[in-house]
Amino acid sequence: MTVARPEAESFTGAVFTGADIPATAKRDRSGHAVAGDPDVLIRAADVADVQRAITFAAREGLSVVVRGAGTGLAGGAAAGAGTLVLDVSGLDRILELSAADELAVVEAGVPAATLDAAAARIGLRYAPDPASTAISTIGGNIATNAGGLRCVKYGVTGDSVLGLSVVLADGTLIHTGRRTAKGVAGLDLTSLFTGSEGTLGVIVSATVRLQPVPVRTVTVAAYFDDVETAAAATAEVLAARVRPAMLELLDADSLREAQDLLGHQGQEAGAFVVAQTDGFGADAEAAVVESCFARFTSRVSAEADPGAAENLLAVRRAALPALERHGRVLIEDIAVPRSRIAQATQRISAIARQYDSRIHTFGHAGDGNLHPIIVVPAHDPGAGERAQAAADEIFSTALELGGTITGEHGVGLLKRDWLARELGPDALRVQRVIRRAVDPGGLFNPGKVF
Known part of the structure; x- marks a missing residue:
């Protein structure tokens, strides 16, 4: 298919076609690629660029x-032949910070850490705290309904x-x-657009809630003989009816690799x-933990x-990049009921032995969201x-343990088949009806999610 070149002068941002499109525009951090190369890359600089790009794509059949x-x-961001890649990282302005209403209005390309730092200057913070907070953007976090350490x-x-x-598509x-x-x-x-993974429209800005910076924070660290014991300990904390802001777990190899990287x-x-x-009861809750x-x-x-405290948290954040040094990784993302965390970790260890695979488990034990990382040498x-x-x-x-195939990373391309098993045919049909109603021409992210 021959695609007309968009007139660069009609866009405030940059336009790339053919061999000028960087290879990085074809895939996301998962490394998953689809056949062919994108036809056009537009790095939008404002909302008008987004609207022009969508109009152009619809006209050209992209x-x-x-x-x-x-x-x-x-x-979810893998792009191949017949696609226009719309890069919204250039929409990177914080439009408003309101101390009185405890909210911010931000464009989609603002990194989560940038918003958090700006909020701190008025005595507030942006509570969501993905491990990729320094580099991931608000728009992407919303598109996948990302989690994080403070979940x-x-x-x-x-x-x-x-x-x-x-x-929208029009x-x-x-x-x-x-x-x-x-x-x-x-x-x-x-809520409909949150977690929709780019299948319904393009999020260009968001109004988000900010939180007061806690008056006090206490960090508790513990080392255990094995991951199953550690998981049982986290369950004990939750059973004590305290709610720590954070409760993170790393297995032995993840811990060793993260410490080595740092x-x-x-x-x-x-x-x-x-x-x-954290908060006024931080010390009392820490004592219970x-x-x-x-x-x-x-x-x-x-x-x-x-x-x-930051040194301790740095170990958790370094776990994934530390493992990525050893080859391609399958970054899995399951969530189970919190009462079954220990059972899930035991099963993952057994699966690693069964398939002779190197699997490292870490994640948000406080909400049952585990990340079994499979290293592929x-x-x-x-x-x-x-x-x-x-x-x-x-x-x-x-699924057997009453959980879900993804707690925060989304479905994208990699988990489509498993989404059907989790939702069942009737719920999946309803989701497809909604998608067709909002994007009747199938413009956005075809083949992704459902």
Whole structure:
């Protein structure tokens, strides 16, 4: 198919075609690629660019794949032949910060960490805290309803989204939601677009809730003999009816690799858990967390010093990049009921043995969201096939335990078949009806999600 070259002068941002399109525009962090190369890349600089790009794509018969920082982990931003890649990372302005109403209005390309730093200057913070917070964008976080380290207490990204501005398939710009603390007028379109993974429209800006910076924060770290014991300890914390802001778990290999990447002289352990309590009751809650951990290990410590706490959290954030040094990784993302975390980790260990695969488990133990990371060494010709079989077994395990195939990374291309198994045919049909109603021409992200 021959595609007309868009007139570059009609766009404020940059336009690329053919061989000028960078290879990085073809895939996201999952590394998954589809056949062929994108026909056009438009790096939008404003909302008008987004609208022009969509109009051009519809006229030329191209599909639209939206990307921000490209940090997605499910192939949702993979783009091949017959596509226009719409890069919205250039929409990077913080339009408003309101201390009085505790909210911000931000464009889609603003990194989450940038918003958090700006909010801190007025005594507030942006609570969602993905491990990729320094590089992932607000638009991408909303598109996948990303989670993060502070999910236990503050919820996922969608819990902080009050309203959205979205460009639809016909180029119309709509505004959903509100600026008020409460509001139930009409259908909740904000929630519809949140987590839609670029299949319904292009999120160009968002009104998000900010939170007061906690008056005090205490970080509790503990080292355990094995990951199953660590998981049981996290369950004990939740059973004690405290709600730490953070409750993160790393298995032995993930801990060792993260410490090595950071150059830390850390402790050897079968598993590592870091918890954080905050607010006026931080010390009292931390004491309960310490007591729960102490029933399973003697290696427990508490820190109120921000620098020491950040060093502990850096270990958790470094886990994935540390493993990526050893080859391609399948980054899985399941969630199970919190009462079944220990059972899930036991099953994952058994699956690793069954398929002779190197699987590292870490994640948000506080809400049952685990990330079994399967390393696929380049020198092992059968590793890829075994890894995929192990991944399928992990998804099956999640569903058997009453869980889900994805807690925060989304479905994208990589989990389409498993979404059908989780939802069932009737619920899947309803979702497809909604998608066709909003995007009748199938313009956005075809072949993704459902």
